[in-house]
Amino acid sequence: MEIERKFLLAAPPDPGHPVLSAARRVQLEQIYLSVGPAGEERIRHWRCGDTERFFHTLLTPLRPGVRTIDEREIGPEAYARLRRRGDPGRQPVVKERWLFDWRGRLFELDIIREPASRACRILEVQLDKERQQVSLPEFLLIDREVTGHPAFSNADIARG
Structure with a gap:
């Protein structure tokens, strides 16, 4: 089970900030x-x-911010085969994910680039309990929390 909270950033992050300059950066393409x-x-x-x-990955929602995840690693051939089954009403979501620790918690900052019409920056944090308090990084300008807002799910962003 995954318990997650999501926050929309109001401004681009400063990649020169010491925490972000040490972040691990991953390129992702996601197809629904x-x-x-x-x-x-x-x-x-x-x-x-x-x-x-x-x-x-198979994701099953339980309630806002909480879902079950069944994920398995596959090979590049299986990925190419499954990619052809992509939902025609959704575009690939292309993003750069910055993974960093802040006050003992792992954060994921997604810089969503594609579809370009939905480009945005979303900060995610995984929690142990639903009502757990979280200390957000002060060096990021947070616009608002978007946990459970369908418009900020990757599946909805993929609609373009």
């Missing part, structure tokens, strides 16, 4: 195969430096 009330099926191409990985 199906999306419905019962859940989502997606594939993801993950690239960090010279390392590439491919994943197939």
